[in-house]
Amino acid sequence: MIDRQTIHVHDIAVAEDEFPYTRSLGIPRGVRTFLATPLLCKDVPIGAIVIRRTEVRPFTEKQIGLLKTFADQAVIAIENVRLFQELKQRTAEVEASNSELREALEQQTATGEILRVIASSPTDLQPVLDTVAESAARLCEATQSQIYRVDDGMLQRVAVHGSMPLAEMWRPLTRGTPTGRAIVDRKVIHVHDITTEFESYPESKSRQQVTGSRTILVAPLLREGVSIGAILIRRQDVRPFSDKQIALLKTFADQAVIAIENVRLFKELKESLEQQTATSEILGVIASSPTDAQPVFDTIAQSAMRLCDGAMGVVSRYDGELVHLAAHTHVTTEGGEILRQMFPMRPGRSGVHGRVVLEGGVVHVPDAQADAEYSQSLRQALDLRSALAVPMLRDGRVVGAVAVGRLEVRPFTDKEVALLQTFAHQAVIAIENVRLFNELKESLEQQTATSEILGVIASSPTDIQPVLEAIVKNAARVCGASDA
Structure with missing residues (x-):
């Protein structure tokens, strides 16, 4: 193998100097004639094929050539096995890589599908x-x-x-x-x-x-x-x-x-936009109705029911003695009629509008059926379970309330309480606007009447009758009388 050539020993018994190791192993086993040829792969020895005889009988040239052929075939077989194993290993690696790639693609596809569903x-x-x-x-x-x-x-x-x-x-x-x-x-x-x-x-x-x-x-x-x-x-x-x-x-x-x-x-963004839209809409109604708060109350009742996901929305006014119905909306016609029949009422604890007047703050009833003070006849008539009311405050005094109700037990959230408080504040603004507008109108009418009377006085320094007639006419007009 070392010399990369065929070795033919006719008799190892006389080859002690050249092949001492082979002689020491072969003689005890009866070996005499020895032939070995290397297995060369690309001129690199990878093994050897050995044949031997127990008698002194050298191998012929044909036999030596045949052994070389067998050596070549052995090398081919060894290489085939090696190449097959390498191919098998590479195939396994490719399959593993393909499997990983397939898994990665499946995961990416699943992720893409989930993201698509999220977007849609x-x-x-x-x-x-x-x-x-x-x-x-x-x-x-x-x-x-x-x-x-x-x-x-x-x-x-x-x-x-x-x-x-x-x-x-x-x-x-x-x-x-x-x-x-x-x-x-x-x-x-x-x-x-x-x-x-x-x-x-x-x-x-x-x-x-x-x-x-x-x-x-x-x-x-x-x-x-x-x-x-x-x-x-x-x-x-x-x-x-x-x-x-x-x-x-x-x-x-x-x-x-x-x-x-x-x-x-x-959903939060949508709710925020809806609330801003509702607030803007109410402010628009306030601006377009300086002399009448009713359109504002109607809009607030509808917005409160819709944005608080209720079955009814109610705006009430308190005159210091009785609570009056200012506006209402209900998911059913029958419910709306029952709401109208409830008012006017004295403040009490049997309903949220009366409690708001008594407490001067937010009233939240998670379940009217479980509330011992709530009027069960009223609850049953409205089929009411959860209710929320916030006061309309002017100078710290309750002048009314904005309320919503639900037909199922579903308490209201802090955001819904805050939204209803915003609506209540807008209702007070509407009331104040109408009051101030009417006061301004009355003041202007009084100033106009006074100016007119002074003009008549100035134009009739010697005749009292035109002055008296002007005073009577303006008194009836300014005081809202049919005659004077």
Whole structure:
């Protein structure tokens, strides 16, 4: 091999000086004649092929040539195997690369689809959550995926994809389940086999018997470090998720949060624009009705009901003794008639308009049916459950109220309270505008009458009759009398 040439020893017994090692090994085994030829690959020795005889009988030239041929064939075979193994390895690498590329493309496609749905549904969150749930189950090879949102200490399932049985839609938020723990601890929870983790997740045992879950992975939905929900994927066999799948689920969780935030911000912007539009509209009515507050009250009642998502909107006036109906709107004709029959009324605690006068502040009744002081006959007549009223204040005194009501139990938000206070302030502006306009008009009429009388006096220095007639005429006009 070293010399890269064929070695032919006729008798190793007499080759002690040239091949001592071969002689020491061969003689005990009865070897006498020895022939070896190297396996050369691109002139580099990679092995050798050896034949031998136990008698002194040299190999012929043909046999030597044949052995060289066998050596060449052995090299070809070795190279073929090596090349095949290299090809196999490269093929595996290409397939792995293609698989990674395919996974990346699938993930990018899923991300693109989710972003497309987000863009096409700026006010509707459900299509986005459904798409996220479907993509998570498919790309993470899960039997089922679910998305939960936190709502007042409870977990609500808002999206699901997959055929596994489902537990309850609403459940308390606790650390006794993987989903609850992921939300409370704000970290990913990976349970390889839930049936071996019931001590850690005691509330999961009964649910597992219903759903058949085994491997569970949950990622929290975090908005500015606060958990607002979670996305869960699970399998009915014990097969832990890979690091790539865990990272992918985190990505889906981020996308779900983006979708939730987009819808929230879009709705807030829409509400803000609607409120600004309503405020501008009311100011426009105030400007166009300097002598009449009624159009302003009508617009406020309608805007309050619409923007506070109520079933009725009411504006009332208080004259110091009775509460009067100034304007109203209702989703039904019957409800509107009942509202008209309620007024006038004395201030009392049986309704929100009377309470506003007594308390001088905001009155919020989350559930009229559960309010011991609220008139149940009135509530039943209006089919009212939640109600909100804010006072119209002038110089610290209650001069009326703006109220909205709902037919279902759904308390009003701080934003809705603030909006109603804005409407109440605008109603007071309208009242003041009318009062000031009327006072100015009266003042001008009085000044005009005085000026006219003085003119008659100046033009009739010797005759009192024209002066008296001018005084009588202006007195009747300015005082609103039929004659004088």
